[in-house]
Amino acid sequence: MKASLxxxxxxxxxxxxxxxxxxxxxxxxxxxxxxKNFLRKFIVPLASIFLFLGxxxxxxxxxxxxxxxxxxxxxxxxxxxxxxxALKACIASGDSSCxxxxxxxxxxxWESFQSLLRxxxxxxxxxxxxxxxxxxxxxxxxxxxxxxxVYTGRPSFVDQIFRSLQTVFAxxxxxxxxxxxxxxxxxxxxxxxxxxxxxxxxxxxxxxVVWYLLVFMIVKTVLIGSTEDSSFTISFISVGLCSxxxxxxxxxxxxxxxxxxxxxxxxxxxxxxxQKIFKVVLPSSLPLIFTGLKITxxxxxxxxxxxxxxxxxxxxxxxxxxEFQNGANxxxxxxxxxxxxxxxxxxxxxxxxxxxxxxxxxxxxxxx
Amino acid sequence: xxxxxxTKEIIAKKFPSNEVMLDLKDLxxxxxxxxxxxxxxxxxxxxxxxxxxxxxIGHSGCGKTTMLSMIAGLNPISGGNxxxxxxxxxxxxxxxxxxxxxxxLMPWMTSLQNVMLGVNQVFPHASKAQRTDVAKYYLQKVxxxxxxxxxxxxxxxxxxxxxxxxxxxxxxxxxxxxxxxxGMLDSLTRGELQDILIEIWNKEKITAVMITHDVDEAIxxxxxxxxxxxxxxxxxGDILDIDFKRPRTRKSxxxxxxxxxxxxxxxxxxxx
Numbered sequence: 001m002k003a004s005l006x007x008x009x010x011x012x013x014x015x016x017x018x019x020x021x022x023x024x025x026x027x028x029x030x031x032x033x034x035x036k037n038f039l040r041k042f043i044v045p046l047a048s049i050f051l052f053l054g055x056x057x058x059x060x061x062x063x064x065x066x067x068x069x070x071x072x073x074x075x076x077x078x079x080x081x082x083x084x085x086a087l088k089a090c091i092a093s094g095d096s097s098c099x100x101x102x103x104x105x106x107x108x109x110w111e112s113f114q115s116l117l118r119x120x121x122x123x124x125x126x127x128x129x130x131x132x133x134x135x136x137x138x139x140x141x142x143x144x145x146x147x148x149x150v151y152t153g154r155p156s157f158v159d160q161i162f163r164s165l166q167t168v169f170a171x172x173x174x175x176x177x178x179x180x181x182x183x184x185x186x187x188x189x190x191x192x193x194x195x196x197x198x199x200x201x202x203x204x205x206x207x208x209v210v211w212y213l214l215v216f217m218i219v220k221t222v223l224i225g226s227t228e229d230s231s232f233t234i235s236f237i238s239v240g241l242c243s244x245x246x247x248x249x250x251x252x253x254x255x256x257x258x259x260x261x262x263x264x265x266x267x268x269x270x271x272x273x274x275q276k277i278f279k280v281v282l283p284s285s286l287p288l289i290f291t292g293l294k295i296t297x298x299x300x301x302x303x304x305x306x307x308x309x310x311x312x313x314x315x316x317x318x319x320x321x322x323e324f325q326n327g328a329n330x331x332x333x334x335x336x337x338x339x340x341x342x343x344x345x346x347x348x349x350x351x352x353x354x355x356x357x358x359x360x361x362x363x364x365x366x367x368x
Numbered sequence: 369x370x371x372x373x374x375t376k377e378i379i380a381k382k383f384p385s386n387e388v389m390l391d392l393k394d395l396x397x398x399x400x401x402x403x404x405x406x407x408x409x410x411x412x413x414x415x416x417x418x419x420x421x422x423x424x425i426g427h428s429g430c431g432k433t434t435m436l437s438m439i440a441g442l443n444p445i446s447g448g449n450x451x452x453x454x455x456x457x458x459x460x461x462x463x464x465x466x467x468x469x470x471x472x473l474m475p476w477m478t479s480l481q482n483v484m485l486g487v488n489q490v491f492p493h494a495s496k497a498q499r500t501d502v503a504k505y506y507l508q509k510v511x512x513x514x515x516x517x518x519x520x521x522x523x524x525x526x527x528x529x530x531x532x533x534x535x536x537x538x539x540x541x542x543x544x545x546x547x548x549x550x551g552m553l554d555s556l557t558r559g560e561l562q563d564i565l566i567e568i569w570n571k572e573k574i575t576a577v578m579i580t581h582d583v584d585e586a587i588x589x590x591x592x593x594x595x596x597x598x599x600x601x602x603x604x605g606d607i608l609d610i611d612f613k614r615p616r617t618r619k620s621x622x623x624x625x626x627x628x629x630x631x632x633x634x635x636x637x638x639x640x
Contacts (some may be wrong), residue, residue: 262473264442267460269489269539279485283476 034186053106060105067100096329104333107342112333120156127151147197155314159333161341164315167232168297168304168349171239175216175296179244180289182278183251187285193252208303212238212310231313238307243300251293297353301346316342389453389575390416390439390543395433396447408434410601412448414594416543419573423586425634426596426605432579435596436547439577440466452542460489465541465574467549471528475521479512479531480504482520486539506534509568526557530564537568544569546578550585562588563618570615583634588621593630595637606637 070090076084090098104112130151138148155163186193217239223230257279266276282289306315320338323331393401394414398405408431423517424432439450441460450457452464465486473482483503491499507516507530510530520528529549538545549565550558566589569576580586586593590610597605612621621627 085543259472261468261470262474264440264460264466265472265474265485268440268462268464268466269463269486271485272490275489280474283474286476297378 039132057105059108060103060108063102064100067102071098071100099329101327101332104330104336108330108333109336112330113337115330116157116334116337120158123153123156123159126153135318138329157337157341160314160316160319161345163313164237164304164308164317165345167308167313167315168300170232170236170241171300171304171307172293172297174237174240174248175244175300176293178240179247179296180251182293183248183289184255184282186248187252188256188277188281193256198247200248202203203355204249206242208238208242208306209310211242212307214238225297235304235307235311235313235315238311239300239304242303242307243296246295246299247289247292250288250295254288254292255281258284286360287357290353290360294350294353294357297349298346301342301349303340316326371614374577387453388415389418389420390414390577391451391454392435392439392448393451395435395438395445395450396445397431398446403578407601408599410603412603413606416577418575420591421569421576421578421589422592422594423578423580423590423599424594424596424603425580425583425586427598427638429583430596430599431602432596433547436577436579437543439543440464440545442466462486463542465536465539465544467529467532467536467544467546469548471525471532472537473520473523473531477520478517478519479507479523479527479534480516482531483507483535483538485511486535490539491556502538503534506538506568507531509537510534510564522621526553526561529553529561533561533565533568537572537574540572541574541580543579544574544576546576548579548581551581558582558585559618564617565589583631583638586634587620587630588616593634595634597617608633 007301019048071091072084072088075087088099091100130153134149141148182196187197213233219230219234219237223233262280262284266280271279304315305317305320307313308315312318316338320335323334323338372531392414394410395414396407398407400406412435425433425460426432433569434443438445439457441464441584452489457464473479474485477485478505482622483506484499487499487503490632491502494502504513504516508515509618510533512530512534515523515527520531523531532549536546550561578589580589587610593608594604595606596602596610608630611626612624
């Protein structure tokens with residue numbers, strides 16, 4: 001009972017009917033008339049996933065063949081028949097030194113995913129061992145007023161994900177802190193609105209790359225002489241500035257379109273400005289503000305990869321870039337793993353925002 | 369406070385029912401349009417005494433709501449003036465409580481919070497417990513003792529309007545302005561709310577101005593029914609005194625000999 005309840009909750013949270021339908025199937029609640037529903041909610045998504053994997057597999061295979069034939073042809077022309085035969089045998093044997101470099105198949109991606117997890121376990125174990133080994137020494141160092149020794153080994157894929165999440169949330173909160181108050185002021189005052197309108201219209205479409213460069217110019221000078229690594233600061237500020245526009249515009253719109261009846265009530269009761277904003281204006285524009293925040297978070301996650309890549313700030317973006325530069329046999333597969341990680345995390349972030357919105361918002365029907 | 373208004377206050381204490389609470393003088397409302405000014409109201413004069421209940425009846429679009437929102441201070445005055453106890457009004461304020469046509473509750477607040485929003489504003493020096501008591505008292509009066517902590521968005525339209533009534537009375541206004549408060553309700557709920565309104569009003573005797581489309585409602589609630597001419601340039605067409613004793617019950621009003629005379633008078637006016 002408890003397990004199925006949680007399953008239902010998970011399914012609701014994900015916005016996918018699959019789990020609930022599956023639960024109903026096993027608990028025998030599925031009626032005959034629900035069969036169509038079952039087909040649509042369970043079989044169809046499952047079938048489309050398999051279709052997708054199948055097409056991917058076939059596509060990858062044909063790309064692999066094209067690449068292999070090209071390689072052999074080239075060897076034949078450049079080095080002669082013997083070299084071509086050797087290469088052919090090498091490719092057929094599956095040896096990693098001579099594999100064609102192209103789109104990896106689903107199986108290869110799965111293999112890479114598992115190897116990344118193994119790698120994570122090895123690195124975590126290494127890190128734990130290091131911390132244990134240096135614990136006593138660090139205590140002494142701290143007592144002596146010195147900086148403790150920290151682990152400086154290579155981050156694992158999972159570490160990179162958490163690093164990216166840190167950056168995106170730092171950027172998101174920066175966007176929230178700037179865009180919501182500014183949006184409220186702009187929404188309340190037509191004067192401020194005309195003062196800021198050109199600013200918003202011009203800067204909203206600016207690309208993440210340019211934002212990064214702008215932030216880089218400023219932060220580099222501000223932090224001059226500091227030994228701190230500024231790449232994290234630069235990337236989260238850039239993420240925040242890129243993504244705050246949706247919240248700014250939505251907040252301003254929500255605030256300027258508060259129900260006239262509510263404003264009249266506030267006027268009749270002679271509420272002060274502070275009370276008017278916090279008791280009437282903000283709560284009533286909360287649904288629109290949250291729609292803005294949801295867009296902001298998804299934009300932040302999207303631009304994060306590009307910005308991390310430019311800023312050389314650790315995270316998924318850097319991971320992708322390094323794998324691309326690396327060119328090892330499984331690099332392409334790792335890039336695809338990162339792609340799925342980015343997609344799935346982006347989806348989960350969106351659902352989290354939606355749940356918070358549903359929880360806070362007074363108008364239950366409004367949230368989509 | 370000027371000497372004149374102090375004297376007026378003293379008079380008000382001695383002769384409460386003869387004091388003029390609300391005074392509309394040569395009231396005018398003009399909306400500028402591209403084709404020239406559109407005059408909604410002109411030469412509108414009306415005096416409403418303390419503890420009087422006045423209903424205003426007239427055709428749709430004749431400017432009743434405009435007049436009421438001008439009294440509330442929500443709509444600027446184009447000409448003439450409005451005075452409460454001899455003092456010209458400047459913008460809206462809690463001395464003129466409004467019950468709007470739509471309940472206009474903050475849907476994210478509970479019914480108690482909605483009433484408290486006004487009470488906190490009017491009695492800032494009272495303790496929190498005292499203010500809560502005031503809010504709860506009026507919510508009880510409108511029959512919502514079980515719904516203090518229900519969100520306004522979870523209440524039915526009729527219950528929301530009850531909160532609206534409680535909110536208006538709880539701020540102890542000098543004048544109560546009601547803009548067709550029961551217009552959106554079904555006739556059964558409307559009857560219930562009229563009873564609740566008149567019951568609280570009998571206790572509090574707050575000077576009230578109410579707009580209505582309903583002839584029976586106008587007669588049942590009012591001491592005087594003010595009939596407005598159709599716009600543009602609407603003004604007061606006729607005033608009918610309703611001489612039923614208070615407290616009234618629906619039954620006694622309906623069975624009264626004068627009831628159909630009053631009713632005919634109003635309908636004759638509206639049909640011309």
